[in-house]
Amino acid sequence: MRSTPHLDVLPPLVEAGKTDELVESGRTLFTAVSPLNDSYAVFPVPLVRSPQFEKLSTRPKPTDSDEQNVYFVSSKPPPSTERRLFIGDTSVIFAAMQNLTKTVDKNGVYSTQQESIQRSIRKLALDYVNFAKECWIHTSRMAGETDQADADHYRSLYTCLSLFTILYLPEFGMDNAPVGDDLMEWLNIHFIEPSTEEGDHLSGLERPWEDETFWPYLTRAILRGLPKAVAFFLGTLAEHPSGNLRRLAQSIIPLLSTQPKLQHFDAERDFAYASHRWREKVKMLRIELDDVPESDRRDNFEDWWDRFSDIVGILEGREEVIRKVCEDLGADWREVCVAWGVFVDTRLRRQDLPDVVAQVLEDMPPDPTILEDMVHVALFMGDPLKALEHAAQLDPWLSAHLADMMEPLSLVEQQAVNDESELSVREFYVLSYAHYLHSDPAMWRITVSYMYSCGKVGAAAADEILVRVPLRLQSKPSNTNDSSDSQADQGDLSAVVKDVNATCHEYQREAARRTVCKIAAQTFVQRKEYGLAISYYSSAEDWPGLGRVIDRVLQEYIRSGPEQYTKFVSGIAPSLQGLRANSAAHGVFIHRLMFAVRYAEFHQRLLNRDLQDAAWDLVSMLQEGIAPKAWWAVLLCDAIELLQYDPTPLFSYASACTLLRDLDEIISRTAQGAGEDYLKILESKLQIDGQKDSQKQLQLVRFALAKYFARCAMIGTGGTQTVRRMVDPTV
Template sequence: MSGEHFNLTPPLVPARRSQDLLEAGQAISASLSPFDNSISVFATNAVQLVHSNSRIHSTYFQHASQPTKRPSDEEQPIYFSNIDAVPSSERRLFITDTLVIFAAFQNLLKSAKTKDPDWMQNDDNLTVMRKLSIDYVNFIKECWIHASHDIPRPEGPLQFSADHYRSLYTCFSLFVVLYLPEPGYEEAPVGEDLMEWLNIHFIEPSTEEGDHLSSLQAPWEDDSFWPYLTRHLIISRATLRGLSKASVFFFNTLSEHPSVDLRDLAEKIAAIIASQPRLQNFAAEKDFASASRRWKDQVKAIRVEMEQIPEGERFDEFDNWWDRLSDIVGVLEGRGEMVERICAELGADWKEVCAAWGVFVEPRLRRQELPEVVERILDSLPPDPTNLEDMVHTTLLSGKPLDALLHASQLDRWLSAHLADIMEPLSLLTGLEEDGISVRDEHILAYADYLHSDPALWRITVEYMYSCGDVGKERGDQVLIRVPLRLQAKGEQAEEGQIHAGNVVGVLKDVNQTCFDYKREAARRTVCRIAAQSFVREKDYGLAVSYCCSAEDWQGLGRVVDCLLEEYIASGPASFAQYASDIAPSLQNLGSQQAISHGVFIHRLMFAVRYSNFQQLRTKYDQSQNAALDLVAMLRDHIAPKSWWAVLLCDAIDLLQNPSMLLFSTAGAAELLNKLEEIFTRSAQGDGADYLDILARTIRGGGHKEALERLKTVRLALAKYFARSAVLSP
């Protein structure tokens, strides 16, 4: 896949022959998988496509309306493609670890907003936000270092290079520098912080050349010294980058230079560089400003002294050392045009000019003043539009957070999502919403879509989605209800997702818990309904009933009971009783209110429980009396549906013929006879289907006639029972 184009292999049609599809009456269609963000691409009937999409061009319609030349039974390939590459093990570790910080940030926002409507004015909250943002920066740094190690990796090469994580590191740390200063320092000068960021992430000048020159006793005699010092202006650049120790060192190497003037000036400049005021060393900004002015006066004194050196003394046998030193002094003086010129000569970019501007040109430069300076600098040193990292830096320094997010999303959706998450509470994205989705939510959801490419990351995917208003919650629900539950039947090898002794563990439990955690009751009920259907297929009717009740899916409960009763018809009473043995606890857990509101379904459940209990009792010799009583109660109390009366009456035959004792009372036997006569009467009136269908299905090859014949044996058994009862009664 490239951009918005798919390259199919093998191709559906040869290159530059797409017209063949139209002439064949076909078109290309695509379908997005609800399981992940994969796409299936296939050929379809163009006529149907045109009729379903009126926006297609009329000429396309004309071609598509031609008779299809391809045989209707011809096999067509289906191509599958992922919109995003599934995260590798290394990338997954990055995703899961940074989720911890994201979750902590969401908890902070929720707690802070609950306690104080003006929570953003609270320095403690801002301090925690800054700490969590720095946690992001530190973790990215660790990933960058880890990815930089040249070690054998059994899982193969990294999905994202070390340079990619370095880019994330520079962008996120710059955001913290510019938009999350320590509380109380929002109005403080930003130059030193910006220079520190530059020196951390873009190390210059070259340490190799410096190490070589510093090892020489008289470095200026080396052929590379003056080119290093003048052409590259390493001392100026070291000074420019605020690397005072390195600058002082190289100035001190000139203490043995043959020129007395240069030696004297180098010593004084080294002292000036070493004494440059730093904001962090002052308790108040006004003290820093006063010290900076006095320091600039010392630099001016050096300039005056340099101007007094005769023209003929400004050279040595290598080069014009005075011009090189003048550039350095110009930087210390804070001459903006000289800073820009030197950076251009050094091949430095606009970032270096911005940092130097805040240190030398405008030491009291504020964050809110940076965009104006950046705009001026970019006129002469534009950023690289093909470098996404550079564009993120540009837009952040220009005070354009929205543009920064757009470039960050192209670099890595992880970056844009987590930057947007912090930008919103900082009021950097206020008042911007499209189709009910805020800018923050738009980037979070885009990242969640990327995560959805790996269905195994569903827990993380929904956590991001559920942080995004109603739209995100709805999308999170759709992810949850499509999580494969991987339920297995009892007796299979134990692994995640298996059912153990009526307890569900693994994915289903986790999905349910996630629904509870985020208060997604509708999604939870849907998942329970899906689980119930799976349990029915596995013939675990106890759990199926339990999950139907949990979902309050009463119609589904009725269907489960029907499936359970089908086991009696298909496999006999013993199998039915075994399958039904686990559903009794669910009946006991149903409240009285539910029993009243959904009586018809719960009534069927009650019958299944009572009937399975009856089947267990009738197999035990010492429980025959209880079995008889239970049978009569199911008929007398209208627990058994009419469709099952005939089956229950047939079950009574063995009990009626018990040779040891009379198991039915006279009233009980009369109840059996009444039900039997009602079946015969109604059947004669044409309503036999209501009473005989189930019994007929238990008779191999039987129908209503055979069912009535079997019921005649019940009538005979009852007649004999009444006769025995009359004989044995006192």
């Protein structure tokens, strides 16, 4: 793709043409390259004067007070709309290629000699060719200079891919067949000469041979094997004043139309025999041409005999004539090499092509500044590594997909060829393309699909991308008044996490999946979506994280009161049953979640004035050991209202004894210095500081219990010993 000469950031770090002002202000720009991709951070830093060299150095000097913007930029522009479509469509072909190679590897066979495998790879290669063609046509129809540049780029991809397919992926069994006709078809499709405009101009003339472009057009048409155009303009020579030229033109027309083509024969031997007989007819035409007297070899506009002789020389397959004609016509090395396989050596094989190309390039070197030409040269020369090197400069997409096809064709090594990076040739170019895709974070699915095809190194890079997928973690504040927007945002986040999880399952990246679930859980905790947070922590099997969520929910009771607390717990209650069935879940965290749910049910009954069941819930949490000891004091304070309920006692004598037992443990343990374990949450709830106030609150509980037992004694449900113990704990 085209390189970007500069990068624009908003707000601008430096206004255009004002770099001097930046230096005068005592600052410069500093960059830090990302080890993950081609992005880097850019930010202004103070200049530091070097005492040794008395010049400005760009080492960043740390400051404690100045705050500044840090820009994260990419050296590669994100893909355009058309480019996105192209990348997405071709990634499907890439996936099919990976499935094919996996099947081959699984069967223990990796040989392109098998017909079904080679046909499958060829079909996928042709799919790439067709997509490049469609994208070229689409962008060509769009107006604008930028779009035209895009069209030229896709045309380059189209020519390179189709040439690769012709040279390295022919029809099965045609690897050793002559390649001239196929290359001529490729040349005529991608590099059209002569132009249609030239033909239209000449066809409108009464005597076209008088135009200076007539013979160059006719020669180029013959060189390109265009019999219909040649026959038409040779037919116009029937009005030429030279009888010899009229006769020669009529003789050459059937000769051109009967030139043997390989595809017209069932066996190469028949093609070779027909070519030999056709060459004999060309020799007869040469004899006839040489018999034309010198006096009749020119007309008033052109030396027609010399022009016609060049045409016959092409048909004879004379190398020097083809070179001379191509140079006169402004043709390049490609046209000479292709014409060589059609006229000079009609049985030219693919493996013999590099020798011909090397000979031609000595006199007609390619333009090294045109990357498309350099890719063509490398493919013609049978140098896959050099082709990939130039293709990477032209477009990382091209080098990645060429390398992906070259490996199963054994054109590049499958083993790691770089000891430092441990990457094979294919992996290097595919990963380079994946890093380019990473310039657009929205294309993370496609990015990781390429990375995961590149062994351990690629898998590690893909894992890092997955855990950094933009999950819209801070997209909406949790206290937004627009509930519909909040629900939509929650759905977006859940959908993205679901996609990431599916990707992790597909590539068996369990560690990455768990990390993503933890990140999502943390986000839902921040947004107080505790039910989803517990679900994702459970999926990640992060039991300490699950415990932290439960603690956050319990803190909501301290912070917001029982009514809001019960609403939060309603979202996490459904998780309890699933966690109980999960054998991997740690019991301590399930126990804590069970308490949070039971405690919410207790407060819901209080709110509903279902006091009898509320009293039963409170005591059962203590009797069954569900309530953590840190919450005992809170529960006992909650019991004051229930103990004071009149006229019917809500607690049985045994239940009241349970409350008294736990109260005595708190008081005695606090006296022994363990008050922090029992009173901290009560202090938070009461917003008090110090155990002295907490103990006063517990004395209120003791007083409520004393009155309760007194009532029980009066109605005959308890003993006097208990009442005396409440008044004097030493009894």
